[in-house]
Amino acid sequence: xxxxxxxxxxxxxxxxxxxxxxxxxxxxxxxxxxxxxxxxxxxxxxxxxxxxxxxxxxxxxxxxxxxxxxxxxxxxxxxxxxxxxxxxxxxxxxxxxxxxxxxxxxxxxxxxxxxxxxxxxxxxxxxxxxxxxxxxxxxxxxxxxxxxxxxxxxxxxxxxxxxxxxxxxxxxxxxxxxxxxxxxxxxxxxxxxxxxxxxxxxxxxxxxxxxxxxxxxxxxxxxxxxxxxxxxxxxxxxxxxxxxxxxxxxxxxxxxxxxxxxxxxxxxxxxxxxxxxxxxxxxxxxxxxxxxxxxxxxxxxxxxxxxxxxxxxxxxxxxxxxxxxxxxxxxx
Amino acid sequence: xxxxxxxxxxxxxxxxxxxxxxxxxxxxxxxxxxxxxxxxxxxxxxxxxxxxxxxxxxxxxxxxxxxxxxxxxxxxxxxxxxxxxxxxxxxxxxxxxxxxxxxxxxxxxxxxxxxxxxxxxxxxxxxxxxxxxxxxxxxxxxxxxxxxxxxxxxxxxxxxxxxxxxxxxxxxxxxxxxxxxxxxxxxxxxxxxxxxxxxxxxxxxxxxxxxxxxxxxxxxxxxxxxxxxxxxxxxxxxxxxxxxxxxxxxxxxxxxxxxxxxxxxxxxxxxxxxxxxxxxxxxxxxxxxxxxxxxxxxxxxxxxxxxxxxxxxxxxxxxxxxxxxxxxxxxxxxx
Numbered sequence: 108x109x110x111x112x113x114x115x116x117x118x119x120x121x122x123x124x125x126x127x128x129x130x131x132x133x134x135x136x137x138x139x140x141x142x143x144x145x146x147x148x149x150x151x152x153x154x155x156x157x158x159x160x161x162x163x164x165x166x167x168x169x170x171x172x173x174x175x176x177x178x179x180x181x182x183x184x185x186x187x188x189x190x191x192x193x194x195x196x197x198x199x200x201x202x203x204x205x206x207x208x209x210x211x212x213x214x215x216x217x218x219x220x221x222x223x224x225x226x227x228x229x230x231x232x233x234x235x236x237x238x239x240x241x242x243x244x245x246x247x248x249x250x251x252x253x254x255x256x257x258x259x260x261x262x263x264x265x266x267x268x269x270x271x272x273x274x275x276x277x278x279x280x281x282x283x284x285x286x287x288x289x290x291x292x293x294x295x296x297x298x299x300x301x302x303x304x305x306x307x308x309x310x311x312x313x314x315x316x317x318x319x320x321x322x323x324x325x326x327x328x329x330x331x332x333x334x335x336x337x338x339x340x341x342x343x344x345x346x347x348x349x350x351x352x353x354x355x356x357x358x359x360x361x362x363x364x365x366x367x368x369x370x371x372x373x374x375x376x377x378x379x380x381x382x383x384x385x386x387x388x389x390x391x392x393x394x395x396x397x398x399x400x401x402x403x404x405x406x407x408x409x410x411x412x413x414x415x416x417x418x419x420x421x422x423x424x425x426x427x428x429x430x431x432x433x434x435x436x437x438x439x
Numbered sequence: 440x441x442x443x444x445x446x447x448x449x450x451x452x453x454x455x456x457x458x459x460x461x462x463x464x465x466x467x468x469x470x471x472x473x474x475x476x477x478x479x480x481x482x483x484x485x486x487x488x489x490x491x492x493x494x495x496x497x498x499x500x501x502x503x504x505x506x507x508x509x510x511x512x513x514x515x516x517x518x519x520x521x522x523x524x525x526x527x528x529x530x531x532x533x534x535x536x537x538x539x540x541x542x543x544x545x546x547x548x549x550x551x552x553x554x555x556x557x558x559x560x561x562x563x564x565x566x567x568x569x570x571x572x573x574x575x576x577x578x579x580x581x582x583x584x585x586x587x588x589x590x591x592x593x594x595x596x597x598x599x600x601x602x603x604x605x606x607x608x609x610x611x612x613x614x615x616x617x618x619x620x621x622x623x624x625x626x627x628x629x630x631x632x633x634x635x636x637x638x639x640x641x642x643x644x645x646x647x648x649x650x651x652x653x654x655x656x657x658x659x660x661x662x663x664x665x666x667x668x669x670x671x672x673x674x675x676x677x678x679x680x681x682x683x684x685x686x687x688x689x690x691x692x693x694x695x696x697x698x699x700x701x702x703x704x705x706x707x708x709x710x711x712x713x714x715x716x717x718x719x720x721x722x723x724x725x726x727x728x729x730x731x732x733x734x735x736x737x738x739x740x741x742x743x744x745x746x747x748x749x750x751x752x753x754x755x756x757x758x759x760x761x762x763x764x765x766x767x768x769x770x771x772x773x774x
Contacts, residue, residue, distance in 0.1 A: 173670075201677055204675070204678075215668040216669050218672070219686050220669070220765070221693075235677060267766050278672075282676075
């Protein structure tokens with residue numbers, strides 16, 4: 108099956124997305140007013156700590172936020188599919204898998220433990236009305252072979268017979284085998300050893316280029332983003348605080364949180380004390396401020412305006428930053 | 440298939456050892472129970488004015504033998520009999536081999552308990568899935584409460600309740616006995632109809648008292664599986680609901696097979712109260728009567744039969760797992 112060129116890769120436009128979770132204290136936002144564009148054929152990385160809302164954002168791309176959460180506002184426009192937030196029922200089910208592939212964290216058991224990979228592949232094919240199941244199996248075998256696995260053997264295996272790296276490649280295969288062109292990878296290398304990590308990232312990069320995909324990588328590991336992503340978005344407390352081309356953001360971070368994150372990474376050479384941890388803790392759903400800047404509690408550049416006004420995301424060329432202090436400096 | 444054969448061989452060997460150990464223990468325990476029916480009979484004959492020789496002769500005529508050997512000799516005798524499936528002769532029913540008595544009683548226990556257990560299993564499993572899926576709604580609450588309630592009521596209370604309602608207040612079913620003696624035993628409508636009629640209340644008691652356990656176990660198992668990542672993964676891959684439902688059901692039912700196999704193993708001995716209340720001539724009633732009659736051979740035989748049933752049920756459960764759960768299967772097969 109010939110793969111469409113990268114010019115056919117769909118674009119994804121997330122606009123004003125807000126996702127709330129129902130708690131005893133009312134509905135609290137895990138993702139608040141996030142706008143992000145995934146350019147066709149690019150890899151975008153989202154970095155954030157646990158609880159920053161990055162996984163919730165990832166699930167929103169498939170309109171799959173789990174109860175008690177729900178998408179309260181905003182839209183997710185995908186070329187060739189329309190606004191995913193408006194989809195429901197059979198149309199939503201068919202969009203998942205066929206248009207948008209989702210790859211789980213390797214440590215998570217994303218396969219039915221009682222069935223072989225091959226049988227689950229057939230279940231997937233039947234779910235999406237694939238007539239040529241032989242062709243589907245052939246495609247799966249090719250994909251697995253492309254990722255350095257013995258396709259026939261893997262299809263004949265159960266989940267417990269596969270290593271973490273193998274499972275992750277099976278996850279990528281299942282996300283792509285129906286020819287989805289938007290792919291979301293949630294912590295693709297977490298819980299894998301360094302060599303397997305490097306391997307998986309190489310595969311992500313190559314498959315992305317070969318098949319002409321639009322890819323979103325969610326991670327807490329800046330190293331992963333630096334390795335694969337064209338663009339980088341930094342999430343904190345449910346907000347996107349900074350985004351831009353990966354090299355520029357990592358080379359010259361503007362938002363104080365991004366700067367703190369990069370400073371916290373220990374280097375292989377040089378004094379270990381040069382790495383400085385960010386003071387304080389990330390907010391949880393219950394403690395995230397409802398007014399003002401979400402990061403002000405831990406911010407060295409805190410000003411009075413941060414207490415009351417939520418900084419707007421302001422574009423500076425290819426970079427977008429949401430910080431009062433950055434705005435002041437730019438204009439000074 | 441060789442793995443299953445090897446497993447089976449191992450299980451049978453272990454099972455055999457267990458049976459021998461249990462037979463030994465129950466032999467000595469039963470032997471140490473105070474009271475001796477032969478001595479009682481002997482003394483009664485003496486009291487009636489017989490000479491010791493005549494009294495001993497009378498006992499021997501009744502039971503067919505006189506106990507003379509040492510404990511060790513009795514034990515080896517018993518065990519060598521076991522190997523030939525000879526469990527001895529019943530004392531309370533002189534002249535009848537224990538095996539025959541057990542066989543007759545087993546017939547009356549197995550069918551009703553099997554029917555009751557399987558019925559409650561099927562109903563409990565299906566309703567348990569609903570209780571799990573609707574666990575936040577009223578239907579789920581109602582099902583869970585019905586489960587807890589029936590699980591909490593003792594079997595014998597339930598049995599008496601059913602007798603009061605369906606045999607006394609609304610007398611539509613017979614209160615006790617296995618069958619009406621009016622009918623000619625055999626394959627005729629009247630006899631079979633009477634059998635079924637008499638079995639309804641005991642079976643209903645087994646089913647109702649076991650149902651609560653099944654629904655609660657299945658509910659919690661389904662809730663666990665619903666939280667598993669692979670269910671969300673299947674959903675995010677756009678799998679059909681019917682396929683996801685099968686994934687959930689098959690994974691959730693797995694741990695329940697252990698309980699099912701064990702309760703089927705226990706079914707031979709677990710019916711004591713119900714058979715007593717319904718005067719049903721099964722193994723439970725037989726066990727009570729054999730204890731009352733101090734019929735050691737019968738007692739030992741009944742204990743042994745229950746042991747064998749439990750061990751066989753365990754072996755069946757384990758082999759069944761190698762068939763339905765690939766993770767168990769490949770424990771010995773992998774690479």
